[in-house]
Amino acid sequence: MPNLTSWSDLPDDVWQHCLGRARHFRDTREWTSGAKGKSIALLFLNPSLRTRASMELAAHHLGAAPVVITPGQGTWGLAWGEDAMTGDAAEHVHEAIGVLARYADAIGVRTFASLTDYDADQSDAALGAIVEASGVPVVNLESAKWHPCQELADAAAITETLGDPRGKKLVLSWAPHPKALPQAVPNSALLMAARLGMEVVVARPEGFSLGTDVMDLAKKTASLSGGSVTESADQDIAFAGADIVYAKAWSGALVYDNPEEEESRRLARMDDWRITNRLMMQTDRGHFMHCLPVRRGVVVDAEVLESEDAIHLLQAEYRLHAQKAILEWVWGMGSES
Known part of the structure; x- marks a missing residue:
């Protein structure tokens, strides 16, 4: 069954095919009827603007019907695990997903990292439980560890902007934020750039390294594509x-041990990592990227966002085209469009 949990779980030719189709959809603005009669249930356990809007529209553009479910808002709250359900949640995820899989031809799910249970986040336990309970393909709309929809859109935006990105330099820069944030987007951005054969530098303060397993996978991927992956605290x-600066806030491993207020104080001490025009002037007229939403004046200065070299809105636009490509692949209709 063609689940999309992470691109690393799939053959490279699937990635290349979907990347080409995403570029095709932006070039042609094509609508098709290839998915007429299909439906997708979109389960959002966390907030969304781009993912929700682009996924609903992607389904419509292919002729499919989307239905959006936000547990606890007009539907029952969901329970997880094997404990007796004595709390407020009235429905277990196993039954909820089992029902949706009988209604829809695919399920998209967004479930962020808890930042409290390290083992569950590292194993992507929530996403795994949904995949296990589903009898139809599951598309990861951002999990504890990966964001494959963003990853494909980012790759499409880079290849449109730079042409062949092999050998070009991408800096994945940690940026300040008032709250601790998950690592799914930076993990995916790192793997994306490594897969494209880019020279990737992960710039982060001490204590904010990405996971060793993710770094090792990125280095292995880069070695196969002709790229490289290094780290810097400067x-x-x-x-x-x-050539590209990709800014994103993410939490370090200490977030699992520090009280929330202590983590907030630690983050507040590193506001000098904000992306400024001075930093961008040191690039080779580098293009600025961010997955959005972005906090102006905290993560990045407004003048950087408003520069003609900023491509964060192109990234966001590509979410629609990338997700059309993903749904085509999930439903086996790519060769028919």
Whole structure:
């Protein structure tokens, strides 16, 4: 069954096919009827603007019917695990997903990292439970560890902007944020750039390294594509000569041990990692990227966002085209469009 949990779980030719189709959909603005009679249930356990809007529209553009479910808002709250259901949640995820799989031809699900249970987040336990309970393909709309929809859109935006990105330099830069945030987007951005054969530098303060398993996978992927992956705790050195700067806040491993207020104080001390025009001037007229939403004046200065070299809105646009490509592949209709 063609689940999309992570691109790393799939053959490279699937990635290449979907990347090409995403570019095709932006070039042609094509609507098709290939998925007429299909439906997708979109389960959002966390907030969304781009993912929800683009996935609903992607289904419509292919002739399919989407239905959006936000547990606890007009539907029953969901229970997880094997404990007796004595709390407020009235429905177990196993039954909820089992029912949706009998209604729809695919299920899309967004379930963020808890940032409280390290083992569950590292194993993507919530997403795994949904895949196990589903009898139809599952599309990961961002999980504890990966965001494959964003990943494909980012790759399409980069290849449109740079042409062949092999050998070009991408800096994945940690940025300040008032709250601890998950690592799914930076994990996926790192793997995406490595897969494209780019020279990737992960710029982050001490204590904010991405997971060892993710870094090792990225280095292995880069070695196969002709790219490289390194780390730096010095933004000025990292930014020198960059073609792309991809900014994103993420939490370090200490978030699982620190009280929330202590983590907030720690983050507040690192506001000098904000992406500024001064930093961007050290690049090779580098293009700025961010997955959005972005906090102006905290993560990045407004003048960077408003520069003609910023492509974060192109990234966001590609979410629609990338998700059309993903749904085509899930439903086996790519060759017919």
